[in-house]
Amino acid sequence: MLRKLHKYANPNKFSLIIMPIKNVCLYTALPLIAIGLIIGLFFSPPDYQQGETVRIMYIHVSSAWISLFAYVLIFLLSVFYLIWKFPLFVLMAKEIPFVAIIFTLITLITGSLWGKPTWGTYWVWDARLTSFLILLFIYLGLIFIDKAFKYNVNGDLSFSYLSIIGAINIPIIKFSVDWWNTLHQPASVIRASGPSINIEMLIPLMIMSTGVLLLFFYLIFTNIQSAIAEKKILFLSSKD
Amino acid sequence: MVLKNKKLKRFSFLLAVFLSIALATFFVLKALDEKIVFFYTPSKLFEKEEDKMQYIRVGGLVKEKSINFSDDGLKVNFMITDNKNTVNVMFEGILPDLFRENQGVVAEGRFNKEKKIFMAEKVLAKHDENYMPPEIHKALEEEK
Incomplete structure (x- = not known):
């Protein structure tokens, strides 16, 4: 069964396949983000404790989820690459950190702007905030290691192993709020006893997150296509 | 194979x-x-043996009817509880908006063991994982 999928491992074919998918992602993402933002910022209710500041959540939480999801994707692609050795896997994985680091930055910045009015401080060194900052540095490390080895297979191996080492941070981020006492609140949506967030706030959050996820896919697909094109040019110019 | x-x-x-x-x-x-751990609960604070005036954080809920402002309104005295032990906190400065009775707070400062008073230099508010519109919260309160 896996053999049937092999033909898609051809970068040229893959590049053509993702072309329409990419566009569908973009043209679904933009209206979803617009609707999510309009409902979130204007029509969703304020919170009983935080009041209007709660609206930062629609951006903060959705980009935080993408930052974590992106890492899981890098991790899986790296594992697949190291097992099956298809260069396409690592080529895709390498295009993710640059997009993901932007979502990580958005999360940290909106979080700190949210922290000031609710907690009374922009930043504290609690387990959740610190582990999320480490995620930012891991993404930076992945970007640098990719740049350092730009046209070398060794770079693929180093990148994959580094991403596997860094993956240990992901469960730490997720469960930091349960394992240690933190200033950051425990999970409101993805938790064992169901969401503890009112449905009127959950709906815009979900619309927004779906939109941001599709936008993320659009961005990495675009990057992957240009990376494939770049590889092709390099290969052709090395032939002369 | x-x-x-x-x-x-x-x-x-x-x-x-x-x-x-x-x-x-x-x-x-x-x-x-x-x-x-970002903060100690009052019980943990009392367990700690060190008598040095260490800079630490204590967290818990603000005890009901324990908030007392000084006459000039600058100093505030309140109790942090973890429902087992309570610690008396003195603070001078600006409190966060979320500071109120039964609200989670974290106080940063030094604990005076002899006087049993926590001298806070900073007070941070904690909010929990529950999000709801004010009307629903009101309805829930009335049901109680």
Whole structure:
């Protein structure tokens, strides 16, 4: 069964396949983000404790989820690459950190702007905030290691192993709020006893997150296509 | 068959790499446990033996009817409770908006063991994982 999928491992074919998918992602993402933002910022209710500041959540939480999801994707692609050795896997994985680091930055910045009015401080060194900052540095490390080895297979191996080492941070981020006492609140949506967030706030959050996820896919697909094109040019110019 | 074995080998190698890193991280975090917690509960604070005036954080709920402002309104005195032990807190400065009775707070400062007073230099508010519109909260309160 896996053999049937092999033909898609051809970068040229893959590049053509993702072309329409990419566009569908973009043209679904933009209206979803617009609707999510309009409902979130204007029509969703304020919170009983935080009041209007709660609206930062629609951006903060959705980009935080993408930052974590992106890492899981890098991790899986790296594992697949190291097992099956298809260069396409690592080529895709390498295009993710640059997009993901932007979502990580958005999360940290909106979080700190949210922290000031609710907690009374922009930043504290609690387990959740610190582990999320480490995620930012891991993404930076992945970007640098990719740049350092730009046209070398060794770079693929180093990148994959580094991403596997860094993956240990992901469960730490997720469960930091349960394992240690933190200033950051425990999970409101993805938790064992169901969401503890009112449905009127959950709906815009979900619309927004779906939109941001599709936008993320659009961005990495675009990057992957240009990376494939770049590889092709390099290969052709090395032939002369 | 040979191919399959190769992939299995690579997989087990990766698994070994990942598990050893996970184990190492686990021990590091376990060893640092005391340092990673952002604040101590009042019970933990009393357990601690050190009598040095260490800069630490205490967290818990603001006890009901324990908030007293000084006459000039600058100093405030309140109690933090974890429903087992309570600690008396003195603070001079600006309180966060979320500061109120039964609200989670974290106070940063030094604990005076003889006087049993926590001299806070900073007070942070904590909010929990519940999000709801004010009307629903009101309805829930009335039901009680």
